[in-house]
Structures are given as structure tokens and as C-alpha cells.
Amino acid sequence: MQAANGKHGRIIFHIDCNSFFASCEVARDPSLKDEAVVVAGDPKERRGIVLAANYIAKQRFGIYTTMPLWEAKKKCPSLVVRKPNFSLYREMSQQVFAFLQHISPLLERASIDEGYLDVTEMASSQHPLALAEQIQRELLETIGIPVSIGIAPNKFLAKMASEMKKPLGITVLRKRDVQRLLWPLPVGQMHSNAYYGHCRLGRCME
Known part of the structure; x- marks a missing residue:
């Protein structure tokens, strides 16, 4: 892809499901589409924490993962709380990866919600x-899962690119962009993991 990596380079997509657990709950119950939704423990348990929040909860009310549930409900009294349903999340993950496998057999699953x-x-x-726009659109329309996609010449940069624009972002990160966009970041933000920052930063141009 000349736009991302020169005429003969590799083209890697990193597909990241946005707020996956919360998105699964909304996909299962579309009436929640315009509601602030979190996945957490027992809604009556004040010691519970938020495991996942959709972007309405995040952007409109400032709710974030690991926030105590009582605090989240204080910020948003109408907050919809769903108990974790890991069988649902595994099932929807399988649907997402089956779709991606249909796009290309060169698929690497990184976790339940990214590959x-x-x-x-x-x-x-x-x-x-x-192609990225097609994947993003069809995943949302057929499965109900929003994704961000990073496009780059290797997995490290593709992962970093997908983090740059959420939700429903598509970002191209070229090798020539590394110094301008990545060097100013704290090392701990590399892959959202200090290990990758320390161990792979020197290899990101490979």
C-alpha cells in the first residue's frame, strides 16, 4: 500500500473492538444504543468496579474502566449496568474473527477483542x-460491534495506530510518522504496555 508503506511493503491491519464487553451488551439489546452502559458486578454491590463502559458513558459522563460502580452511578443516575456475560462475549468474539478470517486467512488473534x-x-x-472502511462498516451492520483499525507496515505500528482514533477510527501510521507521532509519547503508552515500549521501540522501523 503506497499510502501506508511504500509500493512493495507489507500492509498490516490491527482491528480493535471498541469497548467490547459493553458493545456486546448493546448489540444484544439495541434499545441501549443511546444509553450510557457499563459492565460491572452486582448493581447493588457498592464495592463493585466498572469492567467496561461504552463511549456514551465515557465521553458524556467521564466514566472509565476500574471506576467504583457507586461513583459511576453518581455521575450518571440513569446508567445501565449489566453483569458480565462471558459466554456472550466469547460468542461474539468468535463471530468477529470468523468475519475477519473470511476477509483474509492471514489472521492473528491477539485477544478476545483484537487481532x-x-x-x-x-x-x-x-x-x-x-477495505478498512468495508470491514468497519460490515462488522457494525452485521454483528453490531464498532471497531477501530490501524494500518501500518508492521504489527507494532498498526497497534499504535488503532489506539489513536476511537471509537470507529481508521488511522494510517507510516514509518516516516514515527518520530513526529510516537517519540513524544511516554514509553508506558507504547502498546499501552511498558514492556512493548522498552523492548520493541527500537524495532518499530523494521
Whole structure:
């Protein structure tokens, strides 16, 4: 993909499901689409914490993961609280990865809600940005899961790119962008994990 990595380089997508647990709850119950939703323990248990929050809860009310549930409900009295349903999350994760496998067999699952696609060989027939838009749109329309997609010449940069624009973002991160965009970041923000920052920063140009 010339736009991301030069004429002959690899093209890696990092697909990150946005607020995955909360998004699964909204996908299961579309009436919650315009509500602030969190996944947490027993709604009556004041010692519980928020495990996941949708972007309405995050952006409109300032609710974040690990916030005590009592504090979240104080910020948003109408907050919808769902108990964790891990069987649902595993099922929807399988649906997401089955869809991605259909796009490209070169799929690496990184966790329940994120993975990498190597779409290098597809670039000659479909522009990577158009493909990313298609993936994002179809995942939302068919499964109900919003995703952000990072596009880069390797997994490290693709992961960093997907973190830059949420929810429903598509970001291209080129090698020439590394010094301008990544060097100013604290090392701990690399992959949201200091290990990757320390151990892989020197390899991000590979």
C-alpha cells in the first residue's frame, strides 16, 4: 500500500473492538444504543468496579474502566449496568474473527477483542483504506460491534495506530510518522504496555 508503506511493503491491519464487553451488551439489546452502559458486578454491590463502559458513558459522563460502580452511578443516575456475560462475549468474539478470517486467512488473534490481518496481497485489487472502511462498516451492520483499525507496515505500528482514533477510527501510521507521532509519547503508552515500549521501540522501523 503506497499510502501506508511504500509500493512493495507489507500492509498490516490491527482491528480493535471498541469497548467490547459493553458493545456486546448493546448489540444484544439495541434499545441501549443511546444509553450510557457499563459492565460491572452486582448493581447493588457498592464495592463493585466498572469492567467496561461504552463511549456514551465515557465521553458524556467521564466514566472509565476500574471506576467504583457507586461513583459511576453518581455521575450518571440513569446508567445501565449489566453483569458480565462471558459466554456472550466469547460468542461474539468468535463471530468477529470468523468475519475477519473470511476477509483474509492471514489472521492473528491477539485477544478476545483484537487481532491482526495481513492484507498485503489484497492491495492490488482493493485500496487498503477502502477495505478498512468495508470491514468497519460490515462488522457494525452485521454483528453490531464498532471497531477501530490501524494500518501500518508492521504489527507494532498498526497497534499504535488503532489506539489513536476511537471509537470507529481508521488511522494510517507510516514509518516516516514515527518520530513526529510516537517519540513524544511516554514509553508506558507504547502498546499501552511498558514492556512493548522498552523492548520493541527500537524495532518499530523494521
